[in-house]
Amino acid sequence: MPLPAVLVWRAIQPNIIRYNLQVRRFQYVPKHKPCSKEDIEKLQDFVTRTRNLLVLTGAGISTESNIPDYRSEGVGLYSRNTYRPISYKVFVTSPKARQRYWARNFVGWPRFCTAEPNITHHTLARWEKKGRIILLVTQNVDGLHRKAGSKQVTELHGTSYVVKCLSCNATMSRDRFQTILHEMNPDLNLEVAEIRPDGDVHLDGMLVENFEYPDCECGGILKPDVVFFGDNVPTGRVRYVYSKLDESDGLLILGSSLEVYSAYRFPLKAVEIAKPTMIVNIRRTRADGLPGVTNISARCGEILPDVVL
Numbered sequence: 352m353p354l355p356a357v358l359v360w361r362a363i364q365p366n367i368i369r370y371n372l373q374v375r376r377f378q379y380v381p382k383h384k385p386c387s388k389e390d391i392e393k394l395q396d397f398v399t400r401t402r403n404l405l406v407l408t409g410a411g412i413s414t415e416s417n418i419p420d421y422r423s424e425g426v427g428l429y430s431r432n433t434y435r436p437i438s439y440k441v442f443v444t445s446p447k448a449r450q451r452y453w454a455r456n457f458v459g460w461p462r463f464c465t466a467e468p469n470i471t472h473h474t475l476a477r478w479e480k481k482g483r484i485i486l487l488v489t490q491n492v493d494g495l496h497r498k499a500g501s502k503q504v505t506e507l508h509g510t511s512y513v514v515k516c517l518s519c520n521a522t523m524s525r526d527r528f529q530t531i532l533h534e535m536n537p538d539l540n541l542e543v544a545e546i547r548p549d550g551d552v553h554l555d556g557m558l559v560e561n562f563e564y565p566d567c568e569c570g571g572i573l574k575p576d577v578v579f580f581g582d583n584v585p586t587g588r589v590r591y592v593y594s595k596l597d598e599s600d601g602l603l604i605l606g607s608s609l610e611v612y613s614a615y616r617f618p619l620k621a622v623e624i625a626k627p628t629m630i631v632n633i634r635r636t637r638a639d640g641l642p643g644v645t646n647i648s649a650r651c652g653e654i655l656p657d658v659v660l
Contacts, residue, residue: 409607
């Protein structure tokens, strides 16, 4: 006897939900082929031989957490619109630019800060607990490695979770700053369709023009503690990563195209000091073809869990 329609609906609804979640989870992942047995064996061999890993991660690993990257073909922000992230020079010299930035960031923050780590983040945290990672360096500012439990993390480009004064160096949590912005803009709608890799969103011009934001109590400019385009990674941070790379047995790069020099310098350094390097990324990278560098075209969340330590 056929089930009543309502019971049939209830029976299949969990599968529909799982399917929809899967589609949403991969909406920012570029088209790719399933990883092959040979790819898994290649990565397994590298990890087995390289006992003390320095791992470098890029925006590609967070796309499975529903945070888009900039450059992926078809799904990255640069391929879908003309948006470009704000530069350091524009942010510090233009009050209007800061108003626009903070308005967009305010609306995007509730979704950005609730993003959850995916299987790649959790796998790397597990590797660290097993003593296989001496340092995890990330280009991402989303804090997902720390959410997953990784401790030995260097956030190369800083973190969106801290706001810092450019004059007196005072800091506050981004959540506290969100409360301040909300108190200054109580009527602004926080619903948004899509966030960007830095937590920014698109907003109507009228909403931006009426947005209010504070300066520091000292009168200085408040800025997210992240490295904006046109700014430099602190020298001490780079030197520390170099020192850990020297201590390591090899470099594993995950989900990064290495287009920006702040990250590309590390495979260059690895080549210089003869450290074996493995790159796992769906599309080609800037370091392809460097001596001593091996590439695997694969989705990190598919291939990493198959590696046995």
